[in-house]
Amino acid sequence: MGIKLDANNERCYHNEDALSLALYTYFFFSTMLFGCFILGPSESCSFNTTHHNNLIVASVLMHVGLFFASWRAVDLLEYDGEIYYLLVFSQFLYGSFCASSSTEILLMITGALESFWEPVKEEPEGDGFKIECKVCYLGYSKQRVPKLLKDCGHTVCEDCAGRILQKQWYKTDLSCPFCQTKTFVNWSTKNLITNYEVLNLVMKMKRRKF
Structure with missing residues (x-):
C-alpha cells in the first residue's frame, strides 16, 4: 500500500x-x-x-x-x-x-x-556635387536639417531620424542606421544636435552657385 x-x-x-x-x-x-x-x-x-x-x-x-x-x-x-x-x-x-x-x-x-508613410518629397537641387543624407539620398538644407548622432558621430537628416524613431519599439534611444549605436533622444528627434558644420558647408556651396 x-x-x-x-x-x-x-x-x-x-x-x-x-x-x-x-x-x-x-x-x-x-x-x-x-x-x-x-x-x-x-x-x-x-x-x-x-x-x-x-x-x-x-x-x-x-x-x-x-x-x-x-x-x-x-x-x-x-x-x-x-x-x-x-x-x-x-x-x-x-x-x-x-x-x-x-x-x-x-x-x-x-x-x-x-x-501610411508619407512619400519623401525631393527638393529641387542644382547641378553638381551636393552633401546629402545617406539614408534618403536627399541634399541637406535649412528644411532638411542634418542631425548628429553624438554617440557614434554619424549624421542623418531630421526627417529620416524621425522615421527611424517611429519604427522603433523603445523611443528613448535612436539606433544609428549605419552602425546601430544608440543615441539618447528622449522620445523626440528635436533633442538631437544639429550638425552645423555640415549645414554651414551646404549653405556656402549654395551661395557660390549664385
Whole structure:
C-alpha cells in the first residue's frame, strides 16, 4: 500500500511539473506576442479590417474553444480550489493576450496591414556635387536639417531620424542606421544636435552657385 502511495505522489509531482512548464511556456510566448503586435509602435501602420471580419470572428471562436478545452482539462486533473481558480485565471489572462496577438498575425498574413508613410518629397537641387543624407539620398538644407548622432558621430537628416524613431519599439534611444549605436533622444528627434558644420558647408556651396 505504501509503494502505491509513493507512486501516486510521484505521478502527481510529475503532473505538477509538466503543468508548470506548460504554463511558463504559454506565458512567455503569449506576452512576447502581445508585446510585439499589440504594444509595438502603431504610428506608421494600421489594420483595415473591412474585408476581414469573418477571419476575426473565426479566430476569436477558435481561442474561446481552446480556453474551454483547457478549462475542461484542468477539471480532469482534480486540483484543489485555490490552485484550480489560479489555473483558470491564468488560462483566461494569457489566452486573451494570445488571442489578440495571433489575430493580428492572421490579419498581417492576409494583407489587412496598411502603412501610411508619407512619400519623401525631393527638393529641387542644382547641378553638381551636393552633401546629402545617406539614408534618403536627399541634399541637406535649412528644411532638411542634418542631425548628429553624438554617440557614434554619424549624421542623418531630421526627417529620416524621425522615421527611424517611429519604427522603433523603445523611443528613448535612436539606433544609428549605419552602425546601430544608440543615441539618447528622449522620445523626440528635436533633442538631437544639429550638425552645423555640415549645414554651414551646404549653405556656402549654395551661395557660390549664385
